[in-house]
Amino acid sequence: MSTVVISGASKGIGKAAAAQFIEAGHLVFNLSRTPADIPGIKNVLIDLAGTQARQKVTAFADSLQPGVLHLVHNAARLTSETVRSDDIDNFRSVININVIAPQILNAALLPKMNAGSSIVYVGSTLSEKAVPNSFSYVVTKHAMIGMMRATCQDLAGSGIHTACVCPGFTNTEMLRAHVGDSQEILDSIAAGSTFGRLIEPTEIAGTICFVADNPVINGAIIHANLGQIEN
Numbered sequence: 001m002s003t004v005v006i007s008g009a010s011k012g013i014g015k016a017a018a019a020q021f022i023e024a025g026h027l028v029f030n031l032s033r034t035p036a037d038i039p040g041i042k043n044v045l046i047d048l049a050g051t052q053a054r055q056k057v058t059a060f061a062d063s064l065q066p067g068v069l070h071l072v073h074n075a076a077r078l079t080s081e082t083v084r085s086d087d088i089d090n091f092r093s094v095i096n097i098n099v100i101a102p103q104i105l106n107a108a109l110l111p112k113m114n115a116g117s118s119i120v121y122v123g124s125t126l127s128e129k130a131v132p133n134s135f136s137y138v139v140t141k142h143a144m145i146g147m148m149r150a151t152c153q154d155l156a157g158s159g160i161h162t163a164c165v166c167p168g169f170t171n172t173e174m175l176r177a178h179v180g181d182s183q184e185i186l187d188s189i190a191a192g193s194t195f196g197r198l199i200e201p202t203e204i205a206g207t208i209c210f211v212a213d214n215p216v217i218n219g220a221i222i223h224a225n226l227g228q229i230e231n
């Protein structure tokens with residue numbers, strides 16, 4: 001049994017991934033502000049963007065024994081603003097959860113990660129392209145690709161592999177909140193995929209679990225988006 005640490009497994013994609021890792025027999029820790037209601041999961045309640053994040057993550061890491069550990073950087077925030085925004089506090093807070101928190105986790109947990117471990121970044125279609133009105137999200141999701149590539153190079157020879165899974169539009173609270181829960185907008189988003197539907201969180205979860213288990217996928221960007229219709 002190996003250990004899995006997922007940021008933001010209380011809902012959405014992270015929760016679905018946690019359920020699949022538990023099903024596969026792993027010991028799974030969820031790090032989020034609210035607990036995941038999944039039987040068998042170990043909840044560590046923490047605001048990964050908060051001032052105490054580093055201290056709490058370090059204390060959590062100290063409680064673990066070294067071994068095979070899969071770390072999934074999944075927690076994120078999506079806000080709406082443009083390059084004209086002067087709300088620097090919001091920009092900083094999105095960077096905190098989307099970029100700084102993964103590095104706090106990397107630094108604390110890598111000493112516990114033996115060969116066979118993995119670091120899976122959850123990016124987005126917006127890790128490689130931009131749309132209007134999602135400035136901080138586009139910037140930070142692009143950064144995740146850089147973090148993943150640097151992780152791959154820095155961990156050469158360690159037996160630890162890494163990849164960035166980039167989901168397309170997935171049926172979660174994040175997406176619904178972003179579009180104001182409008183069914184009309186959700187339908188038009190679904191129509192932008194070659195399958196004419198939204199992705200289910202379990203589909204991205206399966207991709208994350210596959211990547212964690214397969215070291216041949218190292219330094220890779222994995223598009224998990226049902227195929228997007230290009231206009």
Ligand SMILES: NC(=O)c1ccc[n+]([C@@H]2O[C@H](COP(=O)([O-])OP(=O)(O)OC[C@H]3O[C@@H](n4cnc5c(N)ncnc54)[C@H](OP(=O)(O)O)[C@@H]3O)[C@@H](O)[C@H]2O)c1
Nearest residue numbers: 008010011012013032033034048075076124169170172174
């Ligand atoms: N849904 C999509 O269409 C889509 C598309 C592309 C990429 N993605 C990516 O997929 C990942 C998961 O997204 P999702 O749609 O499943 O989002 P979600 O349903 O909003 O879940 C986000 C998770 O992040 C946690 N989180 C947020 N802020 C946190 C903080 N400060 N400290 C600790 N945990 C925090 C939340 O837990 P608490 O609220 O309990 O703290 C929650 O478990 C994200 O990286 C997202 O960018 C999603």
